[in-house]
Amino acid sequence: MKILFKAGRIVNCDQEKVCDLLIEDKKIVAIADEIDADDALVIDARGLLVMPGFVDMHCHLRDPGYEYKETIRTGTMAAARGGFTTIACMPNTNPVVDNKVVLEYIKSKAVREGVVNVLPIGAITKGLNGEELSEMGELKENGVVALSDDGKSVMNAGLMKRALSYARMLDMLVISHCEDVNITGEGVMNSGYMATLLGLKGMPAEAEEVMISRDAILALHTGARLHIAHVSTKISTDIIRWTKKMGVNITAEVTPHHLSLTEEEVDGYNTDTKVNPPLRTREDIMALIDGLKDGTIDCIATDHAPHGIQDKNVEYARAAFGISGFETAFSVINTYLVEKKHIDYKDVVRLMSTNPAKILGIDRGYIKEGAVADIVLVDPEAAYVVDKNKFYSKGKNTPYDGKVLKGVIKMTLVGGKVVYNSEEGILC
Structure with missing residues (x-):
């Protein structure tokens, strides 16, 4: 399955740039200003951070x-x-x-x-x-x-x-x-x-x-x-x-x-x-x-x-x-x-x-062509109130319960597979 992130702000430890990113067969295969892939799942990443x-x-x-x-x-x-x-x-x-x-x-x-x-x-x-x-x-x-x-x-x-x-x-x-x-x-x-x-x-x-x-x-x-x-x-x-x-x-x-x-x-x-x-x-x-x-x-x-x-x-x-x-x-x-x-x-x-x-000593932590597609998509401007009762973890022991925090994980990909998104939850 191909996944195409459109117009996301790709952030690495040493650089960041708004561009497209294409994933295929567990790997990042292309990063460019404009990528066309008719058979890909297209994700609109405008205004979002694409991070390792x-x-x-x-x-x-x-x-x-x-x-x-x-x-x-x-x-x-x-x-x-x-x-x-x-x-x-x-x-x-x-x-x-x-x-x-x-x-x-x-x-x-x-x-x-x-x-x-x-x-x-x-x-x-x-x-x-x-x-x-x-x-x-x-x-x-x-x-x-x-x-x-x-x-x-x-x-x-x-x-x-x-x-x-x-x-x-x-x-x-x-x-x-x-x-x-x-x-x-x-x-x-x-x-x-x-x-x-x-x-x-x-x-x-x-x-x-x-x-x-x-x-x-x-x-x-x-x-x-x-x-x-x-x-x-x-x-x-x-x-x-x-x-x-x-x-x-x-x-x-x-x-x-x-x-x-x-x-x-x-x-x-x-x-x-x-x-x-x-x-x-x-x-x-x-x-x-x-x-x-x-x-x-x-x-x-x-x-x-x-x-x-x-x-x-x-x-x-x-x-x-x-x-x-x-x-x-x-x-x-x-x-x-x-x-x-x-x-x-x-x-x-x-x-x-x-x-x-x-x-x-693992080969992770950087977005580049040829790298394993372990990626997180983030909305840095979205705010929410922490509710420990909504945690997936069995551990509800958080001092942030009820506090307003800013920054929401929209999607997590492991090896090019979407394992979580904020709308549907865990997908595997």
Whole structure:
């Protein structure tokens, strides 16, 4: 089947132009000012953005083991609605993705039920217990794109050094959840005035910053590729900036919620604001934005963390950490960053498509002739009120519920196939 986008604003990380785009046999076959294709499905893209499909290198699909929170089917449906065409899922499932059997389950189920491309991430340590390294070579041979104990830090520095050393030999990316649990303790929100005012235990920023420093030093000495997950503080950003200048092979990500919401959102004890790392301060947000602009922080990742209502409908201290992020990611970035002139749409592509694809080592994230037709069509001017009850994700845990956001995903294509459009919903 041929699909022809007419007069769309094609946006790449380094250029944008209004023109036509023709898709055939899963590939982009032509980009030109005027294209005629009588046998093609013609889509009027005037006034719309045609972007490379978003690549999310950090999400949680909960399957296997926590299907009441999310399944591969519902998670990939939510991803498609959010404009994501490739997602990398973390290994903190039950059982953990630390062996070939669980890995094959995820891969086969993603093929059968998935709406978008699913790339599994394997565990650094067996069972995420931080005691014994997983069989990294076996995991790589069977298709993992990175290693992570996300949700937990590898607290043993010697073990983390060995993990980075082996990862270096295998040319594997290590994604680090940086949190010194001896510092965070039983904290549930950012440490500071708001935590004191609300009577909640705080999670100090230094818990993140200390571990970033440690892992960056270990990466320097081992030569490993290190990626820092969900950066949330000003000092963390400064540390990453400094270590990059030192030549450390380090990349980093930030989430939409850490770029848009502060600790003040916790006022009222809305458990949908409970996330790890916690929502920080306005000063931290501005530092993170500066980090995006100067290349210190390489990409935006959702850390999509869906939960069942029973996980969140409890008192704040007992609630699970996490925000359901697929379906609001682009509109949050558009509303809080693009509309406020912090970044432009070329930056959005760089941060949400090109760079995460490059870090993961996959051939995605750019619109050009011959490329796989993973594409998202966006109306940047359309505004809507977030309604969590309309989420495809089983996780309705969003702090944006009821907020007005600007920017609507009109259509998502994976391999030249329309898998979602805003009028008909999921199409496969």
